[in-house]
Amino acid sequence: MRKQLMVLMGAAILATSTSGIVLPRGAYADEAMTAVNTTAQANTEKSDAQASTVDFSTMFLNNWLSKLDVHTAEAAKINTSDFSDLLHNGSSLASASGLPLSELTSALISQFALDTAYEVKQGTLTDQEAASLQQQFNDNIANWVQQSWPWASAASYLPKDGKSIIQNRLNHIVSDAATASAVAESDIRQALQSGHSIVEATGMDAQALRDALNALLGGDLDAAVSAGSLKAEQRDQLASSGADQLWAVLQQKGYDERATPWMEKYGQALLNDKLAPDMIIQATAAFAGKDYKDIIDGLKAGQSLVEASGLASGDLSAQLLDTVSRDLDNEWSAGNLSALLRDQLKKRAAETIDRAIDQDGYGQPAQGSSNHAIAEESIQSLVEASADYAEAAVTDLRQSLADGHTLVEATGKDEADLSSYLMLNAHAYIEQAVQKGWLNAADQSATESESDSLVQDAISRVGYKDQVDAKQYLANRSDRIIDDVAAVSGVEASDLLKRLAQGQGLAQAANQDPDSLLYNLLKHANQEINGFAGAGAISKDDAAKLKADYGAWAVKYLSAN
Structure with missing residues (x-):
């Protein structure tokens, strides 16, 4: 058949x-x-x-x-x-x-x-x-x-030594114990905070709980051996080492997860969201029983939130902090924050709220300082944007520039109209940078002003070429790894950060195996870097070096995650 x-x-x-x-x-x-x-x-x-x-x-x-x-x-x-x-x-x-x-x-x-x-x-x-x-x-x-086909496991570009499998189980030991014992994870965490061990919190026989968690670890190791990502001879040694580590944690009184850098990033992102000026102003209006507009009018007139709301400083501070604290407690119960980090975030929240409610004109536009790197990034595709506006081919526009024309001359558009269009594009990029956390909101206005100056200079420059700072590009990849992974995986950046805070690795959070994620990141970077070279923003030699540097960085970064 x-x-x-x-x-x-x-x-x-x-x-x-x-x-x-x-x-x-x-x-x-x-x-x-x-x-x-x-x-x-x-x-x-x-x-x-x-x-x-x-x-x-x-x-x-x-x-x-x-x-x-x-x-x-x-x-x-x-x-x-x-x-x-x-x-x-x-x-x-x-x-x-x-x-x-x-x-x-x-x-x-x-x-x-x-x-x-x-x-x-x-x-x-x-x-x-x-x-x-x-x-x-x-x-x-x-x-x-003409040679025999080798049926074997695929090549790996990243280390798979099995230690990450043990760490994954350690990262999820509370939730695994909750599943094994049928005790709510939040109840176990409350017991841990009271000084009990996980074994005591579950009420299970210690050996039975130990066996249940060892079985989960063994299953993970067996799956890795079957997939070819772990050598069979390593399996038993890793199972023994992992069992010892799990048992040590199960017996630890008052166990608290280690706050990883990802967890700290997630916690800070929560605070940034909960304590954004507009969120604080809206909450203040609700607590005071006043219209949002009335509070804003008071702030515009130079009042503080305490004065605009008519509430006592201590009462307003306590109500605002109580709301944030409840949210942080929920995140801790869900396993997204360690108890220590939760308490640290509460302290930061209290300090931020106390400063905010007594600040005259809180939340009104403040003059920050320009972020030069973001301003330059906002115009790094200026020629392409100009071609779009002029409904012209990018190659034709670049050739005209190479022949000694300005962008205004090459597009044939009114200078004021062209600059206005390009400035709006740059401002949209800067707004995105604020939303993604690349740029402080207080610095947005000043950065937009600098980008406006860069646009005006660029459109009147003979033979203008897009400019890209290769060193800054590579540095950005580290700062924006969440956004890059989101772009190649289709998983929202916020969801990625939450999964990372819960102890997942980058590849696991992105629902990809590590080598596939590496491939997709390299492909994404290649496309961008080749685009820079094609636009004349960097030389071909610089592009080749940048791709090599990015490859080395990506391997090192993913190996550590």
């Missing part, structure tokens, strides 16, 4: 040779292992300058070759289990396909060329990168398809 060909995920481990050629591992050449599988280790053993890097081109080629069996089946128009059986029995892709070698390699070369051409069109590969990949592919494909 003919069956659909089963596509096995991670069909081959791929390795990069020192020459840069990518070779399927296993039946191919085990000794060819170099940068790809050792990158993560190198990052912990070498300085940044010495560390191996992973780039999108390498990952693209490796991913394509990991599905070489699928591409071969498509080339041969095979849709049965016979092809898969032949490969499992040691046949090469060439012999299993039934095609002459020249016909098979020609078909695969054509398909690879189509896929690389698509990436070039999308801006994720440059013409030069695509040509280099095509040459590597053409030179090696005949050799690859």
Whole structure:
């Protein structure tokens, strides 16, 4: 009976040779292992300058070759289990396909060329990168398809030593204990705050609870071994080490989760939201039983919130803090904050509220200082925005600029109209920066003023080119990793931050495996960096270096998460 060909995920481990050629591992050449599988280790053993890097081109080629069996089946128009059986029995892709070698390699070369051409069109590969990949592919494909297909787990660009599995269970020990004991998680946390241990809080037999949590850890380790991300010989040692760590926490009196940097970011984001000026003003109006407009009018006249509301300072402060405290308690009960961090946030909230309610003209526009980096970012696509406004081709506009014209001359638009349009675009970017937390709200007005000056200077400059600060771009990736992961995963940034606060890693929070997340981040960055180079904002050499630096940073960052 003919069956659909089963596509096995991670069909081959791929390795990069020192020459840069990518070779399927296993039946191919085990000794060819170099940068790809050792990158993560190198990052912990070498300085940044010495560390191996992973780039999108390498990952693209490796991913394509990991599905070489699928591409071969498509080339041969095979849709049965016979092809898969032949490969499992040691046949090469060439012999299993039934095609002459020249016909098979020609078909695969054509398909690879189509896929690389698509990436070039999308801006994720440059013409030069695509040509280099095509040459590597053409030179090696005949050799690859004539060797036995190595059915094995896929290459890993990030370390998978099993320690993260133990840490994940430690991060969720309270919720796991709640599930095992059928005691509400909030009740367990209350008992912990009173000085009890998790064992005491659940009321379960200590050994039974220990066995239940060890079973969860064992299941995670077994799944990792089955998936090929953990060596079988490591499983028992990790299970023993993890069991000891879990037991130590289960017995600890007054246990409190460790406040991670992600948890602290989440907590601060909560405060920023709860204590935003408009939220405080609205709450004050509600407590005072007054119209929001009346409170605003009083503030505009120079009054404080205490004066505008007519409430006693202590009463207003207590009511505002009580609302925030309840929200923080709920976050703690849900496991999003440690008890220590919750209490620290309450203290910060009290200090913020006390300052706010006694400040004359609270919440009215204040003159901050300009964020030069954000101002420059707001106009980094000025040529493209000008082309959109003029309904002209970007390439034509750039050529006109290169011929010695200004943006006003190149677009043929009225200078005032063009500058107004471009300023509005820049202001929209700056507003987004405030919303995403890249820019302090108090600095928005001053930053907009600086961007206006930059726009005015740019449109009257002969031969203007978009400008990008490569060093600032790389620095931004660290500050905005949540936004980048959200962009490539489709998970909202706020949801990502909450999951990270709960102890999940970046990849887990994004619902992706770590290597897939790395691939998607590199692809996203490649597209942006290639766009900068295409616009003349950075040189091709700077673009290549920036992509290499980003690859090294991304591997190191994801390895730590």
